[in-house]
Amino acid sequence: MRSFFKKRSEKVENNLYMLLFFITIELFMSFSFLGYVHIEPLSLTFVYIPVLAAGCMLGPGQAAVVGAVFGLASMWKASAFYVGAGDAIFSPSMSGEPLSSLLLSVGARTLFGLVTGLLFYAARKCLHPFPWTVIVAVVGRVIHTVFVYGFMGVLFPASGYGLGNVLDDVRRWDYLPCTLITVAIVILCYFLRESEVFVSFLQRIDEVDRINFIILPRRRCRTVIFLLVLFSSFSVALYFTNRLETVMRQYDIVLSHEISFDIMHLQLQFLMGMLSLAILVILIIVIYQKNIDYRYYEARLDDLTGLFGRQQFFQLGERLLEYRRKGRGLRGKTPAGSDKRFIIRKVSLSQCNAYFIILDIDSFKNINDTYGHPVGDRIIATVAQNFRASFPGEHNIFGRLGGDEFVALILEPLTEEEVTQSLNAMKTRLVQADTGLMPITCSVGIISATEPCSLEEMYRKADRLLYEAKKNGKDQFIFA
Numbered sequence: 001m002r003s004f005f006k007k008r009s010e011k012v013e014n015n016l017y018m019l020l021f022f023i024t025i026e027l028f029m030s031f032s033f034l035g036y037v038h039i040e041p042l043s044l045t046f047v048y049i050p051v052l053a054a055g056c057m058l059g060p061g062q063a064a065v066v067g068a069v070f071g072l073a074s075m076w077k078a079s080a081f082y083v084g085a086g087d088a089i090f091s092p093s094m095s096g097e098p099l100s101s102l103l104l105s106v107g108a109r110t111l112f113g114l115v116t117g118l119l120f121y122a123a124r125k126c127l128h129p130f131p132w133t134v135i136v137a138v139v140g141r142v143i144h145t146v147f148v149y150g151f152m153g154v155l156f157p158a159s160g161y162g163l164g165n166v167l168d169d170v171r172r173w174d175y176l177p178c179t180l181i182t183v184a185i186v187i188l189c190y191f192l193r194e195s196e197v198f199v200s201f202l203q204r205i206d207e208v209d210r211i212n213f214i215i216l217p218r219r220r221c222r223t224v225i226f227l228l229v230l231f232s233s234f235s236v237a238l239y240f241t242n243r244l245e246t247v248m249r250q251y252d253i254v255l256s257h258e259i260s261f262d263i264m265h266l267q268l269q270f271l272m273g274m275l276s277l278a279i280l281v282i283l284i285i286v287i288y289q290k291n292i293d294y295r296y297y298e299a300r301l302d303d304l305t306g307l308f309g310r311q312q313f314f315q316l317g318e319r320l321l322e323y324r325r326k327g328r329g330l331r332g333k334t335p336a337g338s339d340k341r342f343i344i345r346k347v348s349l350s351q352c353n354a355y356f357i358i359l360d361i362d363s364f365k366n367i368n369d370t371y372g373h374p375v376g377d378r379i380i381a382t383v384a385q386n387f388r389a390s391f392p393g394e395h396n397i398f399g400r401l402g403g404d405e406f407v408a409l410i411l412e413p414l415t416e417e418e419v420t421q422s423l424n425a426m427k428t429r430l431v432q433a434d435t436g437l438m439p440i441t442c443s444v445g446i447i448s449a450t451e452p453c454s455l456e457e458m459y460r461k462a463d464r465l466l467y468e469a470k471k472n473g474k475d476q477f478i479f480a
Helices: 002-013 016-030 049-057 060-077 098-125 129-138 140-155 165-171 175-194 196-211 213-250 257-299 310-325 364-371 373-390 416-432 455-471
Strands: 036-039 042-045 343-345 355-361 397-402 405-410 442-448 476-479
Touching: 016 049, 016 060, 016 196, 016 257, 049 060, 049 098, 049 129, 049 175, 060 098, 060 257, 098 129, 098 140, 129 140, 129 175, 140 165, 140 175, 165 175, 196 257, 213 257, 310 397, 310 405, 310 455, 355 364, 355 373, 355 455, 364 373, 373 397, 373 405, 373 416, 405 455, 416 442, 442 455, 455 476
Parallel strands: 343 476, 442 476
Antiparallel strands: 036 042, 355 405, 355 442, 397 405
16 A cells, blocks of 8 residues: 555656646746735735645655746846845845855755755655644745745845844734645645545546657757747847837937846746746646547557557557657666566577567467356456566557457567566466466567568567467467
8 A cells, every 4th residue: 555655656746747837836926916915015925835835746856946946036036226235135146246146046945945845755754744744834934034044144144134034024914824825725735646536637647648759859849939939038028128218218218228127127027927827828738638638548448458459559559660760769677587487489589679579368268168258358457467567668558459369569678588588477477366267378479570561560470470379389479
């Protein structure tokens, strides 16, 4: 059970979409009314909350990243002539001490995210994680002020701020309402993280990405588009400032260099807020579309085994082969080995790293006729599960062509010896499977998938090897 929850936890922590979500939320709050609420004489600050939420829902590293984004945003906002002396020390260009300002703005907020992330991680490991999570949320603002005022006291002692100002922040009238809002948001993140529905949703998104990894080369195109958007945004800000100066001159109003800079600075802040909102909306749309894609993908899977059907397997397999033949590398994993128990015949395959495998359950018709189809279905599901587990890796695909016939396209970089070890390990697991019947055995045909031929041709060649394995006594595999 602990292993199950560990896997669920890793699924949430390592999800890139969740990290991007918190980064865009942080940026939007930093450059909008939601992060800094100013209604004279009231002043509320909520911009640190996404860092705490990321620490609760993701992990220390991810919270540190969001904290660094928080620091960069505050550093940019302080880099204007209209800011006060107290805020100017956060800007490397305004303080006169670039390194100290960088450490204060980015370093303090990054450390804040890392420490709170570690505290949330420790809370999850406790016997009663929920109350400890709430405690971390309650002291979150205090931790933030300790780091900021502490860094200010060390790096800019002349500013008059230090750790003594932490108590002043706690005594502020807005401390209690801000803390209550923070706790409410963290509790929501806590229960969302523990929700099986939410974790399953993330798993569906990951599965769609795994299946669609063929489109990874388009990332370069997306990067170019993103850079073009940033360039266009800067161009709009520059144009707006230039037009404003032209209008001012028409009315005999001369803007100084500092005023022109501040106008552009504010315009860029506005654009950053709008860009972060647009990215957030796009991110939500992408995730929603991936969930729809998964439902469509799931509807085409074999109900009994969860593997691809014939049409889906051959369509995706051909795309993967085409992708591989273009010379793009594939990462792989080495499967666990075991002693050699299969009969290996015609071993003439050289060291290669791609295989087409066809597998058939021995005497399956007799099992159905003797014990009935429900038992046969259970055996099919058992074989499918072990077959897939024998070749882990995001680039391997598996299919059930019908009845008791299974196929796999292995594109992880494996040697012939490693394939042999994986199949032997599968045989051991099938023999030890508790089916209440005789041990399950299989016949297997394997060919190299490096030849320049179609997946259909590979299937026909491997099928002939499977037939030969059956003819020669079953319970064996044959390499060609």
